[in-house]
Amino acid sequence: EDKVVQSPLSLVVHEGDTVTLNCSYEVTNFRSLLWYKQEKKAPTFLFMLTSSGIEKKSGRLSSILDKKELSSILNITATQTGDSAIYLCALQGGSEKLVFGKGTKLTVNP
Amino acid sequence: NAGVTQTPKFQVLKTGQSMTLQCAQDMNHEYMSWYRQDPGMGLRLIHYSVGAGITDQGEVPNGYNVSRSTTEDFPLRLLSAAPSQTSVYFCASRSGAPGETQYFGPGTRLLVL
Numbered sequence: 001e002d003k004v005v006q007s008p009l010s011l012v013v014h015e016g017d018t019v020t021l022n023c024s025y026e027v028t029n030f031r032s033l034l035w036y037k038q039e040k041k042a043p044t045f046l047f048m049l050t051s052s053g054i055e056k057k058s059g060r061l062s063s064i065l066d067k068k069e070l071s072s073i074l075n076i077t078a079t080q081t082g083d084s085a086i087y088l089c090a091l092q093g094g095s096e097k098l099v100f101g102k103g104t105k106l107t108v109n110p
Numbered sequence: 111n112a113g114v115t116q117t118p119k120f121q122v123l124k125t126g127q128s129m130t131l132q133c134a135q136d137m138n139h140e141y142m143s144w145y146r147q148d149p150g151m152g153l154r155l156i157h158y159s160v161g162a163g164i165t166d167q168g169e170v171p172n173g174y175n176v177s178r179s180t181t182e183d184f185p186l187r188l189l190s191a192a193p194s195q196t197s198v199y200f201c202a203s204r205s206g207a208p209g210e211t212q213y214f215g216p217g218t219r220l221l222v223l
Contacts, residue, residue: 032209042217043153043200
């Protein structure tokens, strides 16, 4: 069965710090790995990764996939209080289902 | 486009009551899913559908029924609510196109007493 494990589960940093969130997975037939940000309400899409070694970037956020290590990282540089959220990693394997990890709760203190 | 809509936003039920959570999308998406989110558990898939008339079970289907009579609507039914079904429920949809992401509705917060 497809599985996603995120670490750490919780992280507290100060504004300006750089953070790295991890997502590891087990999958029968990999199709894509997605990152979402969830604040108070519904998750919002950040990145979709399908190819190993190609960095996706949006402002201070970036992400990369390593298919050999069955993992992905999400980096946030120069963190701001508005980055405080739960970051979710999701995997799409052979079926049409998305399997989510438990999320990393990031708290950025001023 | 309204995107993915869910009703109600909040509901309180007594144990044993039944209700239907509504989900609709106006993007002509083939795939629709229902998730529940509990503290520290991430999003867990309840049921999903790959098109009108086709549904399948996810990770936690017990206690829930779904149907997909139209492309737009994907209601989730609780036949006999239990306190363990207290959760936040999210509906999501996406097209079948490669590289297309999944869009989430705003969620329904359900409390079962």
